[in-house]
Amino acid sequence: MRDAVNNPFQPGSDVVPEVWAGRTEQLSDWRDVLRPRLDAGLIERGRTILGEPGLGKSSLVRRIAEEAELEGAWVTPQIRLALGTDPIKRLAAEVLKLADRAGLSAGQEQRLGQLLGRVKSVAVSGVSLALRESAGQEPHTALTDLLVEIGRAAIIRKRVVLIHLDEVQNITDENALSQVLIALGDAITREVEVEAPGLGPITRSLPIAVYLTGLPEFNDASGARKGATFTRRFATKVLTPLDDDDLRSALNEFVMEGWEVTDDNGGTSVIRMEPAAVEAIIDVCRGEPFLFQLAGERAWYAGTGDVITRAEAVEGWQRAEAEATSHVERILERLPQREREFVMAMAELPPEERTLSRIAAEAGFAKNTDAGPASQRLDRVRGIINRGRPYTFRHRAIEAFLTSDWPHVS
Numbered sequence: 001m002r003d004a005v006n007n008p009f010q011p012g013s014d015v016v017p018e019v020w021a022g023r024t025e026q027l028s029d030w031r032d033v034l035r036p037r038l039d040a041g042l043i044e045r046g047r048t049i050l051g052e053p054g055l056g057k058s059s060l061v062r063r064i065a066e067e068a069e070l071e072g073a074w075v076t077p078q079i080r081l082a083l084g085t086d087p088i089k090r091l092a093a094e095v096l097k098l099a100d101r102a103g104l105s106a107g108q109e110q111r112l113g114q115l116l117g118r119v120k121s122v123a124v125s126g127v128s129l130a131l132r133e134s135a136g137q138e139p140h141t142a143l144t145d146l147l148v149e150i151g152r153a154a155i156i157r158k159r160v161v162l163i164h165l166d167e168v169q170n171i172t173d174e175n176a177l178s179q180v181l182i183a184l185g186d187a188i189t190r191e192v193e194v195e196a197p198g199l200g201p202i203t204r205s206l207p208i209a210v211y212l213t214g215l216p217e218f219n220d221a222s223g224a225r226k227g228a229t230f231t232r233r234f235a236t237k238v239l240t241p242l243d244d245d246d247l248r249s250a251l252n253e254f255v256m257e258g259w260e261v262t263d264d265n266g267g268t269s270v271i272r273m274e275p276a277a278v279e280a281i282i283d284v285c286r287g288e289p290f291l292f293q294l295a296g297e298r299a300w301y302a303g304t305g306d307v308i309t310r311a312e313a314v315e316g317w318q319r320a321e322a323e324a325t326s327h328v329e330r331i332l333e334r335l336p337q338r339e340r341e342f343v344m345a346m347a348e349l350p351p352e353e354r355t356l357s358r359i360a361a362e363a364g365f366a367k368n369t370d371a372g373p374a375s376q377r378l379d380r381v382r383g384i385i386n387r388g389r390p391y392t393f394r395h396r397a398i399e400a401f402l403t404s405d406w407p408h409v410s
């Protein structure tokens, strides 16, 4: 029996969904590059993962963090930065918890006690501390010093540390942003001396992984605000929608083995999905992770039988159409006017006529060059379009919404 309790699809933010699709590039970046390099004492940049709402930035890093945690890493929770919160305070509080985990809080040396005291006062006063204290005592130095101690403890215990700051676009205060990025960046790049058996002292980097996630607007913070070294310390990736093949593989489990659920009498049964239902879900969600979960959830609810049929997938989606519409509208409404006009004009043209000059004319820009910045940002910063010949949409739900009667299906 399919019901609300055993529905494995989870639209809604900040969860690692049970039905996971794709993102293999980022998962393997963690498994095959970042983690092994940190284990080996090699320096590796932090990762900044940006993208439009609902593309799965938070889920992706939570999944990586869960995996890391299972392997013994010391991970922070998702440090979600609401607009107007002091990020330095939040970070300090989480770094103190890491210190606890690393066994640094239990008394010991005086030097460590003083350092913990400094970070505790940062956790209370936050970035404003910088205004009161003399140079060299700025909050970020205390944070970095403690991170270095945590990193040293991690080396001894053969652990990796993972720090996840989410919604980084909300750090609008210049001073706070540079304090955060310098604190983390200095810890990533710090080299420490350790004893290598048979070799004596060698220098190595700290096993600290930093993930920053948020909306593409984070990229607008100027180099000056982020600190000149930001790009050398963090590698940035803009997420794009999921591939249909990845979605197909994710749902294949329902087709081949079936999805095991517990039923009312405590027994288990298996829920399957018709291949045609799989295709219907893939077709309606257009690679959007959020819409994928929504379509799956509704298909599950559209019936109670052991097989999810195509008719149920379609019927379920029809009830989700309003939500799908507002998802895409929200993304469009967030765009600055020029970018929105550009996208709308692009959609008006037949696909083969989507060149910069035709779109610029259609959007009513006086000159081609006026459309340049908007089109560049839509491509490089947001990942919504591709400036090829002709221009194409990468955000397939926006394209479908503007050029067809999607999300409506009959």
Ligand SMILES: Nc1ncnc2c1ncn2[C@@H]1O[C@H](COP(=O)(O)OP(=O)(O)OP(=O)(O)O)[C@@H](O)[C@H]1O
Pocket (backbone or CB within 6 Å): 010, 011, 012, 013, 014, 015, 016, 017, 019, 020, 021, 022, 023, 051, 052, 053, 054, 055, 056, 057, 058, 059, 060, 214, 215, 288, 289, 290, 291, 292, 293
């Ligand atoms: N790889 C994935 N496979 C399947 N579903 C996913 C995947 N990644 C995310 N989702 C689902 O997509 C939805 C949105 O994910 P998430 O909250 O991580 O997006 P986000 O990019 O952080 O959005 P926001 O910008 O609003 O914070 C969630 O319902 C999540 O379960």
Ligand SMILES: [Mg+2]
Pocket (backbone or CB within 6 Å): 013, 014, 057, 058, 059, 166
């Ligand atoms: Mg998020």
